Amino acid sequence: MEEGLRRFIAVCVALTGFDSVELTGTGIAELYRATLEKWVGPVIAAELLAFGTEPPPDETVVRNGIMSDAKLGPVARNLIALWYTGLWTPLPSEWYLAYQTEIPNPPDITNAETYIPSPESYIQGLVWTAAHTHPMGAKQPGFGTWAQEPDPAPKGGRR
Amino acid sequence: MSEGQYDVVIVGAGIAGAIMAKELTRAGKNVLLLEAGVSTDMTWEGYESSLTTFYTSVNKEPESPYPNNPNAPQPDVLDIGQPNGTGYFIEIGAQPYGSTYVRRAGGTTLHWLGGCPRMLPEDFKIQTLFSVGRDWPITYDELERDYALAEMEIGVAADVEDQEYLGVHFPPGYVYPMYRIPQSYSDQFLGSRINGMEVDVNGTKRQLYVRSSPSGRNGIPNPHYVSPRGEKGYTPVGAVNPAPEGQQYAKDLGQRCAGNTNCIPICPIQAKYNALKTLQSADGTRLEIRTNSVASKIIIDPDSGRVTAIEYKAYDDPEVPEYEVKRASGTFYVLAAHAVENAKLLLASGAARTSGQVGCNLMDHPVVIRWGLMPQDVGSYRGPISTSGIEDLRGGPFRARHAPTRGEIGNDGWFWPSNGPVSTVTEGVNRMNLFGRKLRDYIADVVPRQFRIVFLVEQLASPTNRITIDPKWLDALGNYRPVIQYNIDDYSLAAMAVANRVCNQMFRRAGIEDWTDPNNGLHTVVEFDGEQFAWGGAGHFAGTHLMGASAHDSVVDSFQRTWDHDNLYAVGSGSFPTIATSNPTLTLAALSFRTARELVRRLQ
Numbered sequence: 001m002e003e004g005l006r007r008f009i010a011v012c013v014a015l016t017g018f019d020s021v022e023l024t025g026t027g028i029a030e031l032y033r034a035t036l037e038k039w040v041g042p043v044i045a046a047e048l049l050a051f052g053t054e055p056p057p058d059e060t061v062v063r064n065g066i067m068s069d070a071k072l073g074p075v076a077r078n079l080i081a082l083w084y085t086g087l088w089t090p091l092p093s094e095w096y097l098a099y100q101t102e103i104p105n106p107p108d109i110t111n112a113e114t115y116i117p118s119p120e121s122y123i124q125g126l127v128w129t130a131a132h133t134h135p136m137g138a139k140q141p142g143f144g145t146w147a148q149e150p151d152p153a154p155k156g157g158r159r
Numbered sequence: 160m161s162e163g164q165y166d167v168v169i170v171g172a173g174i175a176g177a178i179m180a181k182e183l184t185r186a187g188k189n190v191l192l193l194e195a196g197v198s199t200d201m202t203w204e205g206y207e208s209s210l211t212t213f214y215t216s217v218n219k220e221p222e223s224p225y226p227n228n229p230n231a232p233q234p235d236v237l238d239i240g241q242p243n244g245t246g247y248f249i250e251i252g253a254q255p256y257g258s259t260y261v262r263r264a265g266g267t268t269l270h271w272l273g274g275c276p277r278m279l280p281e282d283f284k285i286q287t288l289f290s291v292g293r294d295w296p297i298t299y300d301e302l303e304r305d306y307a308l309a310e311m312e313i314g315v316a317a318d319v320e321d322q323e324y325l326g327v328h329f330p331p332g333y334v335y336p337m338y339r340i341p342q343s344y345s346d347q348f349l350g351s352r353i354n355g356m357e358v359d360v361n362g363t364k365r366q367l368y369v370r371s372s373p374s375g376r377n378g379i380p381n382p383h384y385v386s387p388r389g390e391k392g393y394t395p396v397g398a399v400n401p402a403p404e405g406q407q408y409a410k411d412l413g414q415r416c417a418g419n420t421n422c423i424p425i426c427p428i429q430a431k432y433n434a435l436k437t438l439q440s441a442d443g444t445r446l447e448i449r450t451n452s453v454a455s456k457i458i459i460d461p462d463s464g465r466v467t468a469i470e471y472k473a474y475d476d477p478e479v480p481e482y483e484v485k486r487a488s489g490t491f492y493v494l495a496a497h498a499v500e501n502a503k504l505l506l507a508s509g510a511a512r513t514s515g516q517v518g519c520n521l522m523d524h525p526v527v528i529r530w531g532l533m534p535q536d537v538g539s540y541r542g543p544i545s546t547s548g549i550e551d552l553r554g555g556p557f558r559a560r561h562a563p564t565r566g567e568i569g570n571d572g573w574f575w576p577s578n579g580p581v582s583t584v585t586e587g588v589n590r591m592n593l594f595g596r597k598l599r600d601y602i603a604d605v606v607p608r609q610f611r612i613v614f615l616v617e618q619l620a621s622p623t624n625r626i627t628i629d630p631k632w633l634d635a636l637g638n639y640r641p642v643i644q645y646n647i648d649d650y651s652l653a654a655m656a657v658a659n660r661v662c663n664q665m666f667r668r669a670g671i672e673d674w675t676d677p678n679n680g681l682h683t684v685v686e687f688d689g690e691q692f693a694w695g696g697a698g699h700f701a702g703t704h705l706m707g708a709s710a711h712d713s714v715v716d717s718f719q720r721t722w723d724h725d726n727l728y729a730v731g732s733g734s735f736p737t738i739a740t741s742n743p744t745l746t747l748a749a750l751s752f753r754t755a756r757e758l759v760r761r762l763q
């Protein structure tokens with residue numbers, strides 16, 4: 001796997017609670033890496049990807065270095081939402097104002113709206129897997145499955 | 160076929176128009192079907208494109224797979240309560256009208272839930288029995304065989320034993336085309352906690368039961384089925400796929416519901432009935448369908464009062480407001496364009512004016528929405544959107560004082576009440592500051608317990624709840640947009656309060672943690688006796704050209720023929736004098752069979 005993508009997935013493992021096999025298996029990691037770079041530029045993306053260590057960073061490192069960081073926190077929360085729901089919500093204009101010098105060729109955000117980068121983004125949303133079900137309108141489980149007692153959703157997935 | 164040779168000109172390719180077209184063509188009559196919207200979903204490829212549109216829609220509201228067409232505009236859930244000019248409806252009443260419909264071939268069956276309860280026998284005579292509302296000019300027993308025909312056409316899955324309550328009855332030995340759809344685990348859990356719970360509704364004591372809902376979705380065929388026409392057995396109808404023999408790739412798709420949990424807005428495999436299935440089984444040699452053709456005026460001979468033509472505007476591109484005015488002529492004319500569109504067309508044509516009731520008596524089912532967390536994992540977001548209901552409060556002596564109500568139990572978690580599970584992710588990430596495995600654990604704990612129930616409340620016909628037209632408000636083709644005046648009266652509000660109290664009792668008995676928040680910004684709020692309710696529309700339009708026993712106080716007769724124009728029929732739920740508590744599609748389908756039979760008789 002290309003090093004940038006490997007790092008991207010490693011960061012996303014720490015952010016989402018899904019392991020690298022699960023994330024790679026969605027088939028959309030590369031699209032999400034491109035989505036990230038499209039909206040925050042390569043410099044800030046690289047800063048986030050620097051946390052993509054092997055083994056992945058522990059919770060304290062993520063909390064201190066990413067989630068509570070004014071620059072990387074909003075980006076990481078957006079990325080989590082993207083993975084879980086397929087939705088990319090524009091970062092606030094204040095964020096762009098604060099970090100514009102670190103974004104070469106900044107994207108046009110004047111009419112930016114929440115969007116779903118591809119049909120697969122919705123279908124591969126992690127929220128459905130986390131909730132031990134299927135995306136509404138896709139990955140049909142089959143006739144009568146809903147009448148059966150659900151398998152308990154495994155806490156934290158496969159460890 | 161050239162102009163003027165049609166036996167019947169039908170306006171609207173939804174379920175009512177499709178049943179009329181099928182029945183008439185199969186009886187050897189020539190039919191022209193005008194459809195205002197596009198034909199996208201009539202092919203498998205087109206239907207798939209609507210599914211893709213749904214996947215990439217940020218807001219997955221009922222209209223999301225079916226984008227607005229400015230030349231045949233439609234209401235959108237996202238426009239409800241917004242300033243006039245934002246959406247299709249112009250709202251001038253105390254409350255916004257909470258429901259929407261689809262204007263394209265297939266109509267609103269493209270995004271209907273599929274609920275197929277029959278009306279109760281008492282629903283047809285509430286004026287006689289309870290001194291409220293109006294009586295129908297027909298009885299349950301007169302409509303019974305047409306109900307069975309509608310159940311055949313839609314392909315209803317249900318067990319008769321579940322559906323015999325509050326006077327609903329069936330002929331001896333009757334079975335539905337398919338066995339009932341399995342009730343969800345969530346329904347079973349709720350039933351295990353509340354079945355038999357006694358409620359007191361203003362002196363009427365009732366025990367509540369979680370009961371399987373009759374559904375227009377494919378299940379296991381009942382081998383004992385015999386149609387009202389004597390045909391034995393039933394074969395589920397899968398996806399619509401007009402293609403040469405051997406190339407109908409999707410033909411066998413959707414012969415069983417696969418639990419996509421997406422009946423609204425789009426069943427990916429068409430296991431849920433839609434009107435395109437009926438349309439494809441019409442006699443195609445006698446049926447001409449013209450889509451992109453918006454009926455704009457009914458042409459009436461002033462001397463005889465007979466309709467001589469339907470004027471319509473034919474366009475090519477939905478985004479380009481260029482059109483050609485054309486006329487279509489036949490022996491009979493059927494408006495099957497939707498309760499709102501039928502009323503608009505009648506009003507725009509100055510038709511059926513004697514009673515003064517065209518456009519009046521607009522009804523819906525105001526829906527009380529409640530939500531909470533189940534005490535254990537019930538596997539939410541699995542199965543068809545609803546597999547069970549609470550039917551025990553649909554009828555009774557309390558109707559003299561307040562409306563009856565029907566509970567619909569969801570399998571779709573908090574999707575309707577709070578845009579779950581997306582909102583659950585947002586809550587976890589942005590407010591609870593969760594990430595990684597703790598976020599995943601939180602989702603795993605909460606989402607499979609999310610539960611909602613809604614109670615649909617009857618609304619009486621009122622002349623002040625109405626559709627009008629105003630030359631100030633036109634669409635891209637210069638056709639009228641509906642101006643809606645709507646309110647919910649105390650008769651319905653009192654029933655919403657009853658439903659709310661029943662929910663409180665049910666939640667306490669089942670141990671459901673109440674998370675109902677009427678002010679979460681996603682719902683309209685009404686108050687009654689100091690209580691606030693989150694409410695929404697049910698998509699159940701009715702009453703804009705209601706039927707009755709006299710030309711003086713109703714628009715159509717019991718065959719849906721307009722009293723004023725001998726060869727003009729207005730069909731659909733617009734003909735309902737009462738909406739009662741049942742989802743209206745089955746009843747309007749039954750009425751369509753009745754009207755088709757009458758037209759075949761008149762054409763002999």
